[in-house]
Amino acid sequence: MRIPVAATSIVDAITTDLRNRLFSGELTPEVALTETEIAASYNVARPTAKAAIERLVGEGLLMRGLHKTARVAVLGPDAVRDIYLARAYLESEIVRRLAAQKLAPTGAVAANQEIANLTAGSPMDLIEPDIRFHLSLIDAVGSERVNKMYQSLMSEVRLCMTRVQSLNLLEPGLIHAEHQRILELLEAGDGEAAAQLLDDHLGRARERLVAALGGEAGPQAAIATPLLG
Amino acid sequence: MRIPVAATSIVDAITTDLRNRLFSGELTPEVALTETEIAASYNVARPTAKAAIERLVGEGLLMRGLHKTARVAVLGPDAVRDIYLARAYLESEIVRRLAAQKLAPTGAVAANQEIANLTAGSPMDLIEPDIRFHLSLIDAVGSERVNKMYQSLMSEVRLCMTRVQSLNLLEPGLIHAEHQRILELLEAGDGEAAAQLLDDHLGRARERLVAALGGEAGPQAAIATPLLG
DNA sequence: GACTCATTGATTGTCTAACAAGTGTGCACG
DNA sequence: CGTGCACACTTGTTAGACAATCAATGAGTC
Incomplete structure (x- = not known):
């Protein structure tokens, strides 16, 4: 369970928090970033979590294929x-x-x-x-x-x-x-x-x-x- | 009414078509790009249209503030x-x-x-x-x-x-x-x-x-x- | 026993419906 | 004529649901 975040936009806040967790090393390419899990951990609806994931995918920090679970990008x-x-x-x-x-x-x-x-x-x-x-x-x-x-x-x-x-x-x-x-x-x-x-x-x-x-x-x-x- | 598009992903298809319409000059900064209107014109649900809009905003082709209607970016x-x-x-x-x-x-x-x-x-x-x-x-x-x-x-x-x-x-x-x-x-x-x-x-x-x-x-x-x- | 195929579970893509919150406009009132 | 309020419009977010797809497990066959 994660504390509820509040800022200009919920999606913004979740995106920022996820990014920080990426940089902190808490999230690794091994862990699966399911939309449902993220939604549950932030106490938000699935579309909200989905939007945050898609933004990070756009930034190149997460990777995900069609119908596949998002993962932290592996940079070789x-x-x-x-x-x-x-x-x-x-x-x-x-x-x-x-x-x-x-x-x-x-x-x-x-x-x-x-x-x-x-x-x-x-x-x-x-x-x-x-x-x-x-x-x-x-x-x-x-x-x-x-x-x-x-x-x-x-x-x-x-x-x-x-x-x-x-x-x-x-x-x-x-x-x-x-x-x-x-x-x-x-x-x-x-x-x-x-x-x-x-x-x-x-x-x-x-x-x-x-x-x-x-x-x-x-x-x-x-x-x-x-x-x- | 716009013909229904179909490709890998509906959001992808709509994003691509909107981008083309931007480049063709059909869409100008004067016209309001309402989520509902786009959804209706492509015969899709509002969240789908929303996702397409947000992608184009991420690309810098559309602009929009919080709670405001998206518009074509004005490049001065x-x-x-x-x-x-x-x-x-x-x-x-x-x-x-x-x-x-x-x-x-x-x-x-x-x-x-x-x-x-x-x-x-x-x-x-x-x-x-x-x-x-x-x-x-x-x-x-x-x-x-x-x-x-x-x-x-x-x-x-x-x-x-x-x-x-x-x-x-x-x-x-x-x-x-x-x-x-x-x-x-x-x-x-x-x-x-x-x-x-x-x-x-x-x-x-x-x-x-x-x-x-x-x-x-x-x-x-x-x-x-x-x-x- | 190993391989192929079907079924199952999980996850995502998309939709419908709805409510809350914010923005802007127009009208009524002072 | 200016101010404030109410309303319509739009977006942000949620809930629940269904279909499509992917991964893996299990059963069946050779």
């Missing part, structure tokens, strides 16, 4: 490569334009500071500020549609992350340093170098994620640029 | 700029990567040939092959997500086009020539030049569309590069 190595390719397309172009304005978004600076302040806690604590850093870059261009597209991609990244949360494929120190360097390059107006570094940055995250998911990691998994010490 | 000058900015982000990065492979997609070549073969008919006849040209470029990278994002953008572009179909803001000869030059640059491996030309190409289309929608056209509306004789 090729899906991760696809997601990060799309990320790279958007982000590398964006850093080029930000560099042209010699602009380092304050939100990104703040998010990276959070990463620097991280004590050696759970690896999961790194994910949120990391996402916020990249999201701040996108936000800085102020495009509604680019924002929406990127947010959709990051939703899927979040979903991946929850599946491999135990492995510490992320090194806060390195990530902070690379973010810092990107910000410096933005302020310096060197878009080409910033785009190149970002490509490395994303490439490494991508290949390590691929490896953690059972795929074969490409060469980008290694630390290419000697940034530290 | 700023929306057009936003759409074309996102297009530019995706496409310029893509031509860079295609150029690295010295690859000119056959689909794009074919689509551009169609443009060349156009007799002086309706300006609308240019839209489909033009869209197919750009879509072929995106297709060539073979990314599911990039494809979906781009297709969503082009849906909105199509919607815009139907609103200004009378004006002939597109010159087939110039468009064909620019496409041709882009393809040549791709084969030559000059990604930077191809991206630059594509930016001009999109920028001109963007500003003319903006002007046609009542906005103030930017300098990109003029023909910058002397491509033709």
Whole structure:
């Protein structure tokens, strides 16, 4: 039994709650998300639960075929490569334009500071500020549609992350340093170098994620640029 | 009364038909898309019509607030700029990567040939092959997500086009020539030049569309590069 | 004993009917 | 002439029901 949610729309509330439960790792691809079960757990009618499920299917977080039960989307190595390719397309172009304005978004600076302040806690604590850093870059261009597209991609990244949360494929120190360097390059107006570094940055995250998911990691998994010490 | 549609799913069929009617210009932002009316016209129940409407809202083709009737989305000058900015982000990065492979997609070549073969008919006849040209470029990278994002953008572009179909803001000869030059640059491996030309190409289309929608056209509306004789 | 096919249960797709809640409009009243 | 109220319209949500389909189990056959 789940507490009754109330907001602008019941479907909205259920969708949001389900999404959070997806990101928290509570819902896995193994559990069946029956319309009736969800309806019962939220104390709503079946069509309401159905609508929430269909929205999440539209977002790519749930999968379901005709007449089949919805399940959490399974994102394999090729899906991760696809997601990060799309990320790279958007982000590398964006850093080029930000560099042209010699602009380092304050939100990104703040998010990276959070990463620097991280004590050696759970690896999961790194994910949120990391996402916020990249999201701040996108936000800085102020495009509604680019924002929406990127947010959709990051939703899927979040979903991946929850599946491999135990492995510490992320090194806060390195990530902070690379973010810092990107910000410096933005302020310096060197878009080409910033785009190149970002490509490395994303490439490494991508290949390590691929490896953690059972795929074969490409060469980008290694630390290419000697940034530290 | 509308003929009963039948396909994999009734909601799918209605969504597709509504989308086509949107692109055909039959449905305008002035007409109210009531759930009951749509349900009656397709001989289905209201929840079915509701689901179709909500899908199109999710695609950005329809707009509707809470407890308000759905209407065709109105895309003003700023929306057009936003759409074309996102297009530019995706496409310029893509031509860079295609150029690295010295690859000119056959689909794009074919689509551009169609443009060349156009007799002086309706300006609308240019839209489909033009869209197919750009879509072929995106297709060539073979990314599911990039494809979906781009297709969503082009849906909105199509919607815009139907609103200004009378004006002939597109010159087939110039468009064909620019496409041709882009393809040549791709084969030559000059990604930077191809991206630059594509930016001009999109920028001109963007500003003319903006002007046609009542906005103030930017300098990109003029023909910058002397491509033709 | 293994394989094929039919039956069963579960789940979704769709419908009918209805009530509640919100929005907007028009009319009556001050 | 302006304000407020009542009404119609529309959407949000619910309940219950039936058909179609999918997965799995069981029976029957070779």
